[in-house]
Amino acid sequence: MSTAAPRTPLADRSPAELASFVDEQRAAYAALTARGLSLDLTRGKPSPEQLDLAEALLHLPEGHLDRAGTDVRNYGGLQGLPELREMFADLLGVDPDQVVAGGNASLTMMHEVLVDHLLHGGLGSPRPWREEEKVTFICPVPGYDRHYTMLESYGIEMVTVPMREDGPDVEAVEALVKDDPSVKGMWIVPTYANPVGSVVTQEVAARLAAMPAAAPDFRLFWDNAYALHHLTEDEAKSADILSLASAAGNPHRPVVFASTSKITFAGAGVAFLAGSRETVQWYLSHLKFASIGPDKVNQLRHVQFFGSPDGVRQHMARHRAILAPKFAAVDAALTAELDGLGVAEWTRPRGGYFVSVDVPDGCASRVVQLAREAGIALTPAGASFPHGVDPRDRNIRLAPSFPSLAEVETAMAGVATCVALAAAEQLLADVG
Amino acid sequence: MSTAAPRTPLADRSPAELASFVDEQRAAYAALTARGLSLDLTRGKPSPEQLDLAEALLHLPEGHLDRAGTDVRNYGGLQGLPELREMFADLLGVDPDQVVAGGNASLTMMHEVLVDHLLHGGLGSPRPWREEEKVTFICPVPGYDRHYTMLESYGIEMVTVPMREDGPDVEAVEALVKDDPSVKGMWIVPTYANPVGSVVTQEVAARLAAMPAAAPDFRLFWDNAYALHHLTEDEAKSADILSLASAAGNPHRPVVFASTSKITFAGAGVAFLAGSRETVQWYLSHLKFASIGPDKVNQLRHVQFFGSPDGVRQHMARHRAILAPKFAAVDAALTAELDGLGVAEWTRPRGGYFVSVDVPDGCASRVVQLAREAGIALTPAGASFPHGVDPRDRNIRLAPSFPSLAEVETAMAGVATCVALAAAEQLLADVG
Numbered sequence: 001m002s003t004a005a006p007r008t009p010l011a012d013r014s015p016a017e018l019a020s021f022v023d024e025q026r027a028a029y030a031a032l033t034a035r036g037l038s039l040d041l042t043r044g045k046p047s048p049e050q051l052d053l054a055e056a057l058l059h060l061p062e063g064h065l066d067r068a069g070t071d072v073r074n075y076g077g078l079q080g081l082p083e084l085r086e087m088f089a090d091l092l093g094v095d096p097d098q099v100v101a102g103g104n105a106s107l108t109m110m111h112e113v114l115v116d117h118l119l120h121g122g123l124g125s126p127r128p129w130r131e132e133e134k135v136t137f138i139c140p141v142p143g144y145d146r147h148y149t150m151l152e153s154y155g156i157e158m159v160t161v162p163m164r165e166d167g168p169d170v171e172a173v174e175a176l177v178k179d180d181p182s183v184k185g186m187w188i189v190p191t192y193a194n195p196v197g198s199v200v201t202q203e204v205a206a207r208l209a210a211m212p213a214a215a216p217d218f219r220l221f222w223d224n225a226y227a228l229h230h231l232t233e234d235e236a237k238s239a240d241i242l243s244l245a246s247a248a249g250n251p252h253r254p255v256v257f258a259s260t261s262k263i264t265f266a267g268a269g270v271a272f273l274a275g276s277r278e279t280v281q282w283y284l285s286h287l288k289f290a291s292i293g294p295d296k297v298n299q300l301r302h303v304q305f306f307g308s309p310d311g312v313r314q315h316m317a318r319h320r321a322i323l324a325p326k327f328a329a330v331d332a333a334l335t336a337e338l339d340g341l342g343v344a345e346w347t348r349p350r351g352g353y354f355v356s357v358d359v360p361d362g363c364a365s366r367v368v369q370l371a372r373e374a375g376i377a378l379t380p381a382g383a384s385f386p387h388g389v390d391p392r393d394r395n396i397r398l399a400p401s402f403p404s405l406a407e408v409e410t411a412m413a414g415v416a417t418c419v420a421l422a423a424a425e426q427l428l429a430d431v432g
Numbered sequence: 433m434s435t436a437a438p439r440t441p442l443a444d445r446s447p448a449e450l451a452s453f454v455d456e457q458r459a460a461y462a463a464l465t466a467r468g469l470s471l472d473l474t475r476g477k478p479s480p481e482q483l484d485l486a487e488a489l490l491h492l493p494e495g496h497l498d499r500a501g502t503d504v505r506n507y508g509g510l511q512g513l514p515e516l517r518e519m520f521a522d523l524l525g526v527d528p529d530q531v532v533a534g535g536n537a538s539l540t541m542m543h544e545v546l547v548d549h550l551l552h553g554g555l556g557s558p559r560p561w562r563e564e565e566k567v568t569f570i571c572p573v574p575g576y577d578r579h580y581t582m583l584e585s586y587g588i589e590m591v592t593v594p595m596r597e598d599g600p601d602v603e604a605v606e607a608l609v610k611d612d613p614s615v616k617g618m619w620i621v622p623t624y625a626n627p628v629g630s631v632v633t634q635e636v637a638a639r640l641a642a643m644p645a646a647a648p649d650f651r652l653f654w655d656n657a658y659a660l661h662h663l664t665e666d667e668a669k670s671a672d673i674l675s676l677a678s679a680a681g682n683p684h685r686p687v688v689f690a691s692t693s694k695i696t697f698a699g700a701g702v703a704f705l706a707g708s709r710e711t712v713q714w715y716l717s718h719l720k721f722a723s724i725g726p727d728k729v730n731q732l733r734h735v736q737f738f739g740s741p742d743g744v745r746q747h748m749a750r751h752r753a754i755l756a757p758k759f760a761a762v763d764a765a766l767t768a769e770l771d772g773l774g775v776a777e778w779t780r781p782r783g784g785y786f787v788s789v790d791v792p793d794g795c796a797s798r799v800v801q802l803a804r805e806a807g808i809a810l811t812p813a814g815a816s817f818p819h820g821v822d823p824r825d826r827n828i829r830l831a832p833s834f835p836s837l838a839e840v841e842t843a844m845a846g847v848a849t850c851v852a853l854a855a856a857e858q859l860l861a862d863v864g
Contacts (some may be wrong), residue, residue, distance in 0.1 A: 039741075045507055046506065048503060051496070054505075058493060058496065059491045061490060064483070071480060072699065073486075073695070073699060074477055074478065074699055075475070075477055075693075103535055103536070104535070107724065108722050111721065115551070118551065119562070120550070129561060132549070146721075146724075149721055151719045153552075154551065171809045252811045263507040265729060266505065266506045266724075267505060267506055267507050267509075267724075267725055267728050267729065268504070268505060286585070289543060289581055290539060290543035290544075291540050291543075292537060292539060292578075292699075293699055294536070294729065295699060295730070296700065297697060297700035298700065298727070334580070406718060
């Protein structure tokens with residue numbers, strides 16, 4: 001904090017005070033643009049330093065046989081290497097036969113599950129989804145853009161519910177699924193959600209698992225991308241959605257996705273799907289027409305690299321040591337510049353890859369534009385909403401993982417200036 | 433050849449001679465079963481010795497940057513590593529921007545292309561294929577079982593045409609596509625086809641490329657799985673289907689598939705798709721919703737391992753040195769036992785992974801059963817036909833790549849006995 005006395009919120013200042021504040025911020029912004037920066041806070045990519053943590057992978061595996069003596073170089077093994085499934089079953093809190101270890105992208109597995117429902121129907125489906133007049137998905141917002149674009153590509157309708165600290169607004173969700181059989185699915189990032197960082201509580205998870213649904217084949221697409229990606233010692237434990245759903249009599253409702261994309265290599269990790277045993281068999285019964293088996297060499301590589309579930313946890317602690325200072329720098333920059341001004345609220349996530357900033361309604365696009373013109377690339381405003389449209393134009397997603405700490409500090413001081421300037425200009429226009 | 437004098441065909445022998453021949457074969461078969469063999473000629477899998485040729489891959493890549501300095505460990509690069517695309521563009525005779533380097537399975541890319549046509553439609557499609565009343569594919573037979581099961585899983589109709597030495601019966605194909613707009617696609621393995629080993633000639637390829645098709649979005653699924661997999665010095669050159677189709681005004685008709693599954697590791701290679709530039713862009717425009725990029729680490733691994741297109745060719749020569757003696761052993765065993773009897777015809781392929789044997793109509797299932805009971809696993813009779821049904825029950829697919837040379841010799845002597853016995857028993861039953 002650079003100031004001892006609390007600041008006066010901008011909304012409480014006189015027009016003259018506001019005009020003077022705008023002048024200050026314009027000067028700061030001019031100085032910012034004069035620096036000729038070229039910084040990027042757009043995507044949740046691991047940094048080279050994080051990727052270096054797994055560099056030993058490049059010279060593995062030793063040998064080419066799995067535990068059972070199977071040659072991993074050859075065809076086969078559609079469900080994935082048993083020892084890797086065991087390792088991640090432990091981490092995900094499920095049984096190994098409820099897990100499939102796949103290729104390099106959980107996004108691909110989500111897409112396969114969606115397409116299988118469209119073309120074949122899922123467990124309990126009266127017919128393939130493509131034969132339904134309408135298919136609707138519930139999308140907590142703000143959320144992950146690739147979830148929305150995938151649905152959009154198939155003309156699937158999206159209805160939004162607010163994402164809160166304890167997960168999606170579960171009453172709104174319950175009301176949507178109760179009577180409308182077109183509501184076939186829901187996206188949810190349960191742990192350290194993209195971008196708001198919230199964690200679905202046990203209570204919310206239990207309600208999502210048990211709520212009555214008009215569609216007999218309503219699916220929770222449970223994208224647990226950040227299950228192990230803690231930023232503090234206060235580690236969130238993901239709700240055990242498969243057990244909750246099973247206990248509630250809806251065992252096939254959740255399909256869980258995870259991956260090592262942000263554990264080992266973002267482009268060359270291993271993705272996982274988990275569900276009821278029937279869900280796994282359903283998935284494989286379609287996958288077998290498209291694949292003879294995943295890259296088991298890469299799976300053995302991962303088994304040898306980690307050694308055990310604890311090896312994965314220890315590896316994640318090394319990521320945290322790199323990431324936590326960057327997230328602290330985001331908070332410090334925003335606090336230093338904006339605290340008390342009443343023009344921004346932001347998250348202080350306990351895990352995951354993003355900080356979500358809410359600015360005054362109508363200001364987000366302007367902030368992104370100002371930042372871009374100052375050489376700081378931010379995710380386009382609205383990217384965290386279906387169709388790329390934030391109805392209030394107020395949410396900005398920050399991704400501080402990829403740049404260096406020094407770059408995050410520089411970029412975030414600049415972003416804070418852009419927020420202050422955009423908010424103050426808008427207020428001044430309103431009073432002027 | 434164990435006999436100097438030509439044998440009398442079984443069909444020309446008297447009932448008594450036939451009965452005596454059957455007795456001999458029954459004795460031979462009894463001796464065979466007494467050996468308690470456990471041998472497998474079912475799948476076209478590379479042998480451990482072949483996989484060992486690429487063992488150096490397990491400790492690559494050196495470094496983690498591609499030629500342009502991009503970190504291959506991170507996300508991105510949906511079309512695949514440019515230097516690997518260049519290498520295989522050279523081998524496939526196309527331009528690098530006509531090539532996509534993907535994951536570990538060309539089967540997966542074929543499935544994606546099929547599903548994209550079903551759900552979105554392809555270039556020139558009046559509507560998505562799923563909205564057509566009927567979709568029909570032409571399937572040259574015998575052919576590859578996974579091609580058929582994929583179509584079957586989507587309820588796509590299959591009509592067969594005979595596969596000949598110069599490729600599919602092109603007149604039959606022309607007649608099928610000319611007037612029926614439901615005929616949307618055709619499978620073809622153009623080089624060393626599975627299982628008959630034939631090579632599509634330049635003339636046949638030109639006709640397939642140019643023939644008038646009632647469907648404006650008729651597609652050749654050109655599965656060039658064995659393009660480089662020569663067994664002799666007389667190396668077949670794959671017809672340049674993309675240039676032929678482009679010259680004929682049907683540039684988007686062929687979609688070419690290939691992979692290193694039988695070059696490096698069957699489970700951990702790299703697959704390729706090639707087509708017109710528009711086809712590549714169409715494919716990527718759908719793929720982007722399901723993937724952020726392929727495993728570029730594995731792609732860099734392959735670039736470093738091969739070094740150049742010639743490196744790939746030299747590597748294939750080492751495969752040939754292992755495989756050619758096994759194929760020679762198949763021919764030798766069948767010749768020794770069956771030559772002149774008039775009960776079997778088999779291929780002597782110049783490349784690929786299979787030998788196709790035709791036995792008397794109605795005998796194939798019996799041969800497979802006899803072999804199984806003697807401990808020799810063969811691909812089920814009919815597997816090379818749609819729905820697993822060979823209407824004449826005469827075709828048997830042999831895959832000699834995986835067992836050792838000694839095992840191939842033992843297994844094939846046994847198979848020849850089974851063919852002789854089954855054919856003779858059937859003849860005897862007919863005359864009896």
